Amino acid sequence: MKNNFLCKAFVISLLISFIGVAVAPTIIGDFNKEQDYSILIFYTFNKTKTNKCKVELPTHIAKEISNLFEDLKNNLINNFKSDEIQILKKNFTDILDFYGLIPKELSKDNIYSLLNPKWLPTTRNYNHIKKNSITEKNINNIFPRASSDKGSVFICSIAGSGKGLLFLPIMLPRPRFASIWTSVINAESMAANIFTGWGFVASGPQNGIALGFMGIGISFAFPGEPAFFDFIGYALAALVRAENVQNYP
Numbered sequence: 001m002k003n004n005f006l007c008k009a010f011v012i013s014l015l016i017s018f019i020g021v022a023v024a025p026t027i028i029g030d031f032n033k034e035q036d037y038s039i040l041i042f043y044t045f046n047k048t049k050t051n052k053c054k055v056e057l058p059t060h061i062a063k064e065i066s067n068l069f070e071d072l073k074n075n076l077i078n079n080f081k082s083d084e085i086q087i088l089k090k091n092f093t094d095i096l097d098f099y100g101l102i103p104k105e106l107s108k109d110n111i112y113s114l115l116n117p118k119w120l121p122t123t124r125n126y127n128h129i130k131k132n133s134i135t136e137k138n139i140n141n142i143f144p145r146a147s148s149d150k151g152s153v154f155i156c157s158i159a160g161s162g163k164g165l166l167f168l169p170i171m172l173p174r175p176r177f178a179s180i181w182t183s184v185i186n187a188e189s190m191a192a193n194i195f196t197g198w199g200f201v202a203s204g205p206q207n208g209i210a211l212g213f214m215g216i217g218i219s220f221a222f223p224g225e226p227a228f229f230d231f232i233g234y235a236l237a238a239l240v241r242a243e244n245v246q247n248y249p
Contacts, residue, residue: 051103151200162187166229171217179213191238204243212236
């Protein structure tokens, strides 16, 4: 009796072992987590055409490219003279090329050249200029800034104020062929298209003109102080040249 019981127990143990071996791989396989993927789209623009490239990448790679792009943008704005920015440009173009994100119409060299416009001095050139005792103010005159020094907009609202002169010094709310403002110290002006919101904000020393202007304005001076001006209204066209102009968009 005892031997029969041991035989039955041995057979049951074998069956459990076989079932366990057969089932185990399936259970383990169910816990394999699939990798996440993301769609990444890269655009390049020129005056007449937009190039687009779209690829599916593992999410961690997409995040890596996105983070690299953010670092590149921040350094282009705040630290374009450093050696680090050149390394970031190379790394960015390399990773785009490696993962097939460069449109067929372009090459890696094309993308790199877009990140190195002719007016932007390289670190080596900038250091060479400084060795020749040219001040940074002179450098800014040689190489245009990232933001333009000109702005223009049509069918717009317009306003301005600052230290300077307005012509005419007193303007009542009626149409005028032109209104001119100028400042050699500091001023702020803005104009935006009424329908789209596109326009500019200008700051610093500037000269501007509003054609077909209708609005109000005044120039005033205190003894021993430069004159200041304020104006607001509408214009068919507004044009400005200033130390700093931010164009929107």
